[in-house]
Amino acid sequence: MLKNKLVCCRSLSIVLLLSLFGFKAQAQWDFKSNYFKIHVNNKGFITSMKNTTVTPNREFSPTDKPSPLMCLYDSHKKKYYEPQQAKYDIKTKTFTLNYSNGSVAKVVLSPKAKYLKLTLQSLTKREGIDDIQWGSYHTNITNLFGEMIGVARDTTKVVNYAIGAMALNDQTTGGISGTVGDAAPFQYMIHSPDPKRFPLPSDLHEGQIFSIGGEGRIDVYFYSHPEEYYRILYGNSALIDEKGRVYITYHSLDRTKRREILFSLIPMKEANIPNHIDVPAIPKVDYIGSSIALWGSPDNIALMDVLQNIVLSEKLPYPTVNGKWIKDPSRYIPDVTTSGNLFDSIPSYTKQLGFKAIHANDLPNYRPNRGVKGYIDGKAFEEKPFKFTSGNKSHKEFSELCIPLGITFGRHTVCTALSQGSKDASPIPSDSLCYQQRRLLAKNLNATDTIIQVNDPKHLEEIGSWEGHSKSLNMIKIGKELIHYLGVTSTYPYTLKNVKRGYWGTTAANHKANDTIYKMQVTINWGYDGLVPNIDLQDKIAEDYADVAKINGMYFMDLDGQEFLFNTGQGYYGVKRFFRKMFDRAASYKIPDLRITGATLSEGSWHYQSVWNVGGGTNMYDVEKRVWGSSTSEGKDLRDVAFANFFPATFGGNFSINKNSKVEDYEHVQAISVGVGATYMLGLDQNSVESSPQKYQIFKAIRTWEDARAANAFPDDLKRKLADPKRSWTLEKGKGNSTWILYEKINGTKTNPITLTRAEGY
Numbered sequence: 097m098l099k100n101k102l103v104c105c106r107s108l109s110i111v112l113l114l115s116l117f118g119f120k121a122q123a124q125w126d127f128k129s130n131y132f133k134i135h136v137n138n139k140g141f142i143t144s145m146k147n148t149t150v151t152p153n154r155e156f157s158p159t160d161k162p163s164p165l166m167c168l169y170d171s172h173k174k175k176y177y178e179p180q181q182a183k184y185d186i187k188t189k190t191f192t193l194n195y196s197n198g199s200v201a202k203v204v205l206s207p208k209a210k211y212l213k214l215t216l217q218s219l220t221k222r223e224g225i226d227d228i229q230w231g232s233y234h235t236n237i238t239n240l241f242g243e244m245i246g247v248a249r250d251t252t253k254v255v256n257y258a259i260g261a262m263a264l265n266d267q268t269t270g271g272i273s274g275t276v277g278d279a280a281p282f283q284y285m286i287h288s289p290d291p292k293r294f295p296l297p298s299d300l301h302e303g304q305i306f307s308i309g310g311e312g313r314i315d316v317y318f319y320s321h322p323e324e325y326y327r328i329l330y331g332n333s334a335l336i337d338e339k340g341r342v343y344i345t346y347h348s349l350d351r352t353k354r355r356e357i358l359f360s361l362i363p364m365k366e367a368n369i370p371n372h373i374d375v376p377a378i379p380k381v382d383y384i385g386s387s388i389a390l391w392g393s394p395d396n397i398a399l400m401d402v403l404q405n406i407v408l409s410e411k412l413p414y415p416t417v418n419g420k421w422i423k424d425p426s427r428y429i430p431d432v433t434t435s436g437n438l439f440d441s442i443p444s445y446t447k448q449l450g451f452k453a454i455h456a457n458d459l460p461n462y463r464p465n466r467g468v469k470g471y472i473d474g475k476a477f478e479e480k481p482f483k484f485t486s487g488n489k490s491h492k493e494f495s496e497l498c499i500p501l502g503i504t505f506g507r508h509t510v511c512t513a514l515s516q517g518s519k520d521a522s523p524i525p526s527d528s529l530c531y532q533q534r535r536l537l538a539k540n541l542n543a544t545d546t547i548i549q550v551n552d553p554k555h556l557e558e559i560g561s562w563e564g565h566s567k568s569l570n571m572i573k574i575g576k577e578l579i580h581y582l583g584v585t586s587t588y589p590y591t592l593k594n595v596k597r598g599y600w601g602t603t604a605a606n607h608k609a610n611d612t613i614y615k616m617q618v619t620i621n622w623g624y625d626g627l628v629p630n631i632d633l634q635d636k637i638a639e640d641y642a643d644v645a646k647i648n649g650m651y652f653m654d655l656d657g658q659e660f661l662f663n664t665g666q667g668y669y670g671v672k673r674f675f676r677k678m679f680d681r682a683a684s685y686k687i688p689d690l691r692i693t694g695a696t697l698s699e700g701s702w703h704y705q706s707v708w709n710v711g712g713g714t715n716m717y718d719v720e721k722r723v724w725g726s727s728t729s730e731g732k733d734l735r736d737v738a739f740a741n742f743f744p745a746t747f748g749g750n751f752s753i754n755k756n757s758k759v760e761d762y763e764h765v766q767a768i769s770v771g772v773g774a775t776y777m778l779g780l781d782q783n784s785v786e787s788s789p790q791k792y793q794i795f796k797a798i799r800t801w802e803d804a805r806a807a808n809a810f811p812d813d814l815k816r817k818l819a820d821p822k823r824s825w826t827l828e829k830g831k832g833n834s835t836w837i838l839y840e841k842i843n844g845t846k847t848n849p850i851t852l853t854r855a856e857g858y
Contacts, residue, residue, distance in 0.1 A: 125184050130210055131402075132259075132392030140165050140179030140193045142233065147257050149394055156248075156259060156392070158341060161234040166203055166216065168195055169227040169273035169347070171355075176229070176273070190217065199225060210405045211391040213264065216348070216384060226353060227273040228383045232345040233390070234337070235259050239289050241342040242741040243280070244699045246270055246333030248342035249395050249740065258395040261333070261344050262403065263699070264387040264410045266676065269668040270333030270699030273347040277359035277373070278667020279698070280332035282318075283308055287336050288325040296325055302340040309728075312365030313564055313622075315695070316715055319730035328733040330741075331668075331699050348386030349669070351378040357665055360562040371562045372555040373532050373617065375665035378631060396812055399423060399742045413679060413703035415689040417452060418806070422689075422706045425773050426808040426858060428744040431652075431693075431709060433457045435752075436781030439482050439494065445780055447501045448795040450802035453652045453691050454498065454505040455709075455777055456482070457749070461623065461656065462507040466636060467519030470643035495649025504691060506652025511694070512637050512660045512674070513619040513626025521627045522600040524576055528633035530617035530664050532560065537574065537611045538589060543604040546595040548579070550613060553590040557583055563659065564620035571599055573614040578602045617663050624656075628663040631670060638674045642681035645690060654709075655694035658701070671700025679704060697743065707775045708738060712748035716776075717768070719751065719761050722821040735772065745774035752779030753794060755787040760824070760841075762794050766801035767825045770810055771818030800827050804836045808855035814838075 125136045128148065134157075135144035141162040146153035157163065168177040179193040184205075193201040202217040216228060237248040237259065247260030263269060271280050286304040288294045296302070308328070309320025319328065334344045354377045362368035389410065393402045404421055407414055417427040432446045433455040446454055459481055462472070473479035473490040480488035489497075498505050520526040533556065538549035550556065559565035559582075571580045572592075578600045583593035598604035617628040629637055645651050661671045675692075682690055692705045711730050718726035725731030731747070738745040751765055768774065778798075785791055804810065804827060810818070817823065824841040834854035839846035 123184065127205065127207055127212055129207065129212060129391065131394065134212075136165065136182065136184075136191075137162070138182055140182035140191065145235065145259060145392060147392065147394075154255070154257065156235045156237060156257070158234055158236045161337075161341075161343075163231055163233040163343075165191060165214065165230075166193060166201060167229040167231075167273070168197070168199055168201075168219075168225045169229055170224040171226050171274070172224065174274065177225075197221065197224070201228075208389075208409065210393070210402045211389040213387065213389055213410075215264075215387040218384065226350045226355075228348050228386060229273040230261065230268075230346040230386075230388050232272070232343040233259070233261065234343040235341060237342045238336070238340040240740040241287070241334040241336055243329055243334045244270060244331040244697065244737075244741045244743075245702055246344045246346060246699075247398075247741070248334060248344060249398075251395050256395050257392065258398040259344070259392040260398070260403075261346055261391070262389045262406055263346055264389055264406075264412070265385065266669060266672040267351070267381050267383065268346055268348045268386045268388060269672075270331050270346055271668075272332060272345050273349075275332060275347070275667070276370075277357050277361075277662060277665050278349060278669060279359075279361055279662045280329065281360075281364075282362050283329055283364060284321060284326050285329050285336070286325055287327045287340055291340075294324040300325070301338070303336055303338050307364035308362065312362055312367035316711060316728055316730060319715070319725070319728045319733045322725065322729040322732060324732075326729075326733075328737060330697060330737050333699055346388050348383035350383050351381040351666070351669070353377055359662075359665060361659060361662055362563070367565065368563050369565070371532060371558050371560075373562075373665045374534060376630070378666070381669070399425075403742065407703070413675070415679075415704060415706065417689075417691075417706070420858075423742060424808075425744075426806055428707075428769070428773055428775050428805070429453075429802065430769065430775050431455055431707070431777045432780050433749045433777035434780055436783055437483050438485070438782045439489075440485050441782050441785070442780060443498050443501055443503055445785060445795070446503050448799060449778070450799040450806070451778070452503055454503060455652065455654060455749075456494075456505055456507055458483075459507055462509040463515045463518065463626075464509070464512065464637050464640055465515075465518040466640045470640065470647040472644060472648060491648035491650055499649060504649075504651040504688070506650055506654055506691065508654045508656055510624055510626065511655045511657040512629055512634055513624050513657055514629060514637075515626045516600045520629065520633060522578060523602050525573055525578055525602060525627070526629075526633060528630050529573065529614070530628040530630040531573070531614035532558070532617050533615040535613040535615070537607055537609055537613055539609050541574075541607040543597070543606055546597065548581070548592040548595055549589045550584065550592065551590070553584040553586060556592070556615060560616060560618040561620060561663070564622075566618070566621040566625070568621060569616075569618040569625060571616050571618070573616055574607045574611055575605060576602065577605050577607075578616070619657060619660050619663070626660075628660055631664050631666055631673065634661070634664065634670065634674055635677045638677035639681045641678050642685065642690075645682055646685040646687055651688055652691040653693075655692065658694040658696045661700070668698055668700035671698055675701060675704040697738070697741075702741065702743065707744055707746065708734065709746050709775060709777045710734070710748055711746075712750050712777075716746065716748035716750060717765075719765060722764070735774070739773065745772055747774055747776035749777040749779060751776065752781065752784060753788050753791060754781075754784040755789070757788050757790060757794060759790050759793045759797050760826075763797055763801075763826050764821075764824060766798055766827075767818045767823075768821060770801060770805055771815045771820070773815075797827070800829055800836065803829075803833075804852055806858065807834065808858040809836060809852040814850070
C-alpha cells in the first residue's frame with residue numbers, strides 16, 4: 097500500500113570540500129559533521145553516507161539506491177519529480193536543483209557541528225507542485241526504524257550507529273508526500289530486527305503490510321501479533337524496503353490550497369472506512385521555508401548528544417522535568433493513577449514513591465468547554481469533586497496540596513471532542529466547527545419540515561467521521577441548527593432521509609434555498625461523542641486547556657481521543673499546531689511545563705508529549721509470567737515503537753498495590769522499567785494500599801530505584817541486563833545520596849554487588 101508511492105527515495109549528511117569557483121556543473125561535494133559525512137553528486141543525489149567515528153569509515157548508503165536531496169510532488173498526477181541537475185554555491189551555501197518539469201529549487205544547506213540543516217528557500221514553476229519531499233534517504237541499516245521521528249538505528253555493539261532526520265518547523269512533517277491526510281495508516285508491517293533470532297516464515301516478506309487486529313473499534317484488540325517481526329506502525333517518517341533496509345522521509349504541503357481527501361487512519365477496517373473530507377485552505381502555511389536536520393552518529397549518543405542539540409539549537413519544544421529534558425531517560429518517571437474515590441493520602445503516597453504526577457482517574461472524563469472560561473469547578477470553586485475524609489476539595493484546592501510536594505495532577509480528557517451542551521457545540525453551534533462536505537439547500541425550509549432537498553448528494557451517504565461511523569452522530573448544520581439524518585436519495589430531487597430537526601437541543605428554524613449545508617465532522621460514540629473543531633477553533637480549545645491549567649493548577653493532561661486531531665485533515669501539522677498553541681499560552685502564564693500523555697503518539701506530538709501511558713494490566717506487562725503482554729500484544733507492540741523512536745515505553749496503568757502485593761514484584765517492575773526505558777501509572781486505591789502489609793517497604797523500594805534513575809546512575813551495559821525479564825534484582829541505598837548497591841538475586845540470594853554512582857550533572 098505504501099511502497100508504490102515511494103518513487104522518490106534515498107539518504108543524508110554534513111561540512112564541505114568544494115572547488116572555490118561557486119557553480120560548477122560537474123562538481124561533486126562532501127559535507128561533514130562531527131560524526132557523519134555524505135557525498136552529493138551533480139544530479140542532487142546523496143551517494144555516500146559514512147560513520148566517521150570509526151576507521152575505516154563505515155558506508156551506509158546502498159549502491160542501488162542513491163538519495164535525492166529533495167523531490168517535488170504533484171498530488172493530482174500522483175507523480176514525483178527527482179532532481180536532474182545540481183549546482184552548489186559555497187558563498188551562499190545554496191544548492192540549485194533542476195527538475196524535469198522545469199521547476200528550479202533553491203535549497204540552503206547549512207553544515208552544523210552535529211547535523212546538516214536543509215531549508216527550501218524558493219521554488220519556480222510551482223504549477224501542480226503542492227508538496228515537496230525531503231528524500232527519501234536510503235540506508236543499509238536493517239535493525240530498527242523509528243517511524244515517527246524518522247531514524248534508522250543499528251543498536252548492535254559491532255555497528256552502533258543511527259541516521260535520522262528531524263523537522264525544524266511545524267509546516268514540515270514526517271512521512272512521504274503521498275500520505276493521505278498527512279497522517280500515516282495505522283497497520284502492521286513485517287520486519288525482523290534480527291533475522292538470526294527472529295527469522296521470517298516462508299510465507300512472509302520484509303515490508304509486507306497487514307491490518308491491525310480486532311474489528312476496529314476497541315483499541316486493546318488492535319494489538320494482535322506477539323511475533324517480533326510484526327511491527328505496528330505509528331507513522332511513516334521511516335520505513336523499510338523489500339530487503340528490510342530503512343529509509344527516512346519528511347515532506348511539506350502547500351496548505352494555502354483547498355483540497356479534498358479520502359481519509360481513514362485505519363483504512364483496512366470496515367468500522368473505519370475512509371470518508372471524503374473537504375479540507376479548507378490555511379493562509380500562509382506553505383512549503384517555502386520547510387526545513388529539516390539530517391544527522392548521523394553512534395546510536396548510544398544519538399538522543400542526548402545529537403537530538404537534544406538539534407532541539408536546543410533550533411529552538412524546538414523542550415519541556416523539562418526537574419530541569420532535565422523529558423526525553424532524557426533519567427526523567428522517564430512513572431505516575432500514579434487513582435481509584436477508590438478517596439484522596440486523603442494520595443499526595444503523600446506519591447511523594448514517598450518519588451513520582452511527580454497524579455492521574456485522578458476517579459473523576460469522569462474531562463470534556464473541553466470554553467463556556468466555563470477555565471473555571472471547571474465554578475467561579476468560586478464551589479464544586480468539590482476530590483473526596484477527602486475531612487471535607488471534599490476543588491481542583492484548585494487539591495493542587496494547593498500537591499504543588500508544595502513537587503507534584504502535579506491531571507485528568508483523563510476527551511481531547512477536542514465538543515460534547516452536547518458545551519459552548520461551541522449546542523444549543524448554539526459555532527460557525528467554526530469542522531465539516532466533511534458543503535452543499536446548498538435546494539428549496540426553502542420551515543422549522544417543521546423534514547423533507548430536506550440538497551443541490552448535490554455526492555458523499556452525503558457517508559456516515560460521519562472516519563472512525564466508528566456512529567450513526568447517532570451523523571448530522572448536518574444549517575445556520576445555527578443541527579439536523580440528524582441517515583442517507584440521501586440517489587435520484588433528483590436529492591432528499592435527505594430519516595431527518596430529525598433541532599438535534600442536540602438546537603433550535604429548529606426557517607432556512608432559505610441556497611443556504612449552506614455543512615455535513616459535520618464528528619468523533620465517535622462510547623462516551624467520546626462530540627463535534628470536531630476546525631483548525632481555528634482547535635487553536636482556541638488548545639488555549640482553553642492552558643487556561644484550565646492556570647486557573648485550577650492542573651498541569652497534567654491525559655489526552656484520550658488524541659486521534660481527533662487528525663479529523664481536520666491537517667494530520668501531523670494539526671497536532672503540532674494544537675500543542676504549540678497550548679504550550680505557548682501556558683508559557684505566557686509562567687506555569688510549569690505541562691505533562692502530557694495520551695491515546696496515541698505521532699511525529700506531531702513527539703516533542704511535547706512526556707509519556708505514553710495507555711492500556712494496562714496483562715495487555716501491557718504480566719508480572720507473574722514476566723512477559724510483555726500476555727493477553728494481547730499491546731505491551732510488546734508499543735514497547736518496540738517507543739524504543740525505536742527514542743521515547744519511553746510503557747506498562748500502562750498497572751501493578752495496583754493491595755493486600756497481596758510483594759516487594760520483589762515491584763523491584764522486578766522497576767528493573768525492567770529502568771532497563772528498557774519504560775514508564776507506567778501505578779494504581780493506588782487508598783483503602784487497598786492501607787490493606788498492604790508491605791506498603792512502606794514497597795514505597796521505599798520503588799523510591800530507591802527512582803532516586804537512582806533520576807541520578808542517571810545506570811550505565812547502558814547494565815540496562816541491557818536489567819531489561820532481561822528472566823533475571824531478578826534488588827537495589828539498596830548506599831552512603832549519602834549519590835551511591836546505590838545493586839544485587840542480582842539468584843534463587844532468592846543477593847549476589848554480585850555493583851556500586852552505582854550519580855552521574856555528573858545529575
